[in-house]
Amino acid sequence: MRGSTAGITDGLRGTSKAHYAVLTVLDMILSALFISPLVVTYWRGTWCIMDYYVYPDRPDYSSYVSLGIGLSVLLFFTLLQGPITENLHPDKHRLTYYLLSRLYTAIFGFSCVNSWRGAWIFLDVFTGDSPDTVLATTLTSALLLGCLRSLRNISAPPFAIVTDRREGYFEVPTMFRISGSRDTWLYILDCFFSVFIIGTLVVFVWRGVWCLLDIYLFPDREDLSAWGSLAMGYILVFSTFATQPLVKSLVIRVSGFWRLLTVDIYLIFSFCGTVNVWRGVWNLLNLYFLPDRKVMSYWVTHVACFLLLVFINSSNSILVRGVYIDAEEDGAQCVDFPCYYLRLFFQARRRKKLLRQLKKRQIANLVGKKSETDVFPVPVVQDGIEKTPIQVVDPSQAV
Structure with a gap:
């Protein structure tokens, strides 16, 4: 889901500023109204398949299975990103690379959903869903991410889409950027911390905000709650995009703590829009897409959306991969959301x-x-x- 904009923005600018501006707006619309709903729909289908098949009457057991699948595969791909990159190269055999890279994305995506599902249900089972408890876990997790300068990892489509470019396809940034070829044990600890600690804290923040919306936004009307989330989400999403020039001009003028604080506030504002869009799309699918044939609904959304994302060269958008640091880019790039699709196409x-x-x-x-x-x-x-x-x-x- 997430991505870095370092070194991208300047490289995408062509000779015409107007042309670049039009492509920027189109990329935002495409990300918000097309790619993001596909990603959410894939996640919903995958999540609900696990709900249906894996200990449906024992949520604690179900969470353990999802955690085991998700975290082990994520750690495996993070640890072995170097060897995978070296041995799976498009110049060696293009068709083999294409098939194996998409299989990699399918396995990675399934594992991402399971790691989130496992942590989410685990917290449901062992802490409950009372407002006070949910608020406490959410604020604590968000505060820890802020202290670790990792709050930007709560970002997701529509504010972060990833195309299936060959460059960096298997790259998984870790928290401390330690090289596996030099400090093996430190690299293992870095990967472990990135997957287990940062990843879990991100899930806790998402789960908390989602649960609070369940509690307070039309709790007795599931349809109104879903439509309300969708409307509120898109208002916040397009408001975030619209205020981006203002925020960019602000972060250029400040430095140090105030720059970091400005970036984090802007990220939280964008996150509020993101989680509402996800919740709205997700719950509307539960209500209106094959409501009498739920299992078919789950499988169709899982398979069809993944294939469509592969077809449009954006399947990596389903992944929660790597750790990114708040305000690590120079200038205004730290608040420039990686929503590059048409711009990358025309740049190529x-x-x-x-x-x-x-x-x-x-x-x-x-x-x-x-x-x-x-x-x-x-x-x-x-x-x-x-x-x-x-x-x-x-x-x-x-x-």
């Missing part, structure tokens, strides 16, 4: 066009059709993102 096309033009000029220069003083911008690509072009004088030297 522009990069290919520039490379084709460069190749033509280089060939023409070799046969003496161009002057040796031709100057042409060469796009620099790092981690799959086009950086600010540099100038190469005498293209014959670049061949």
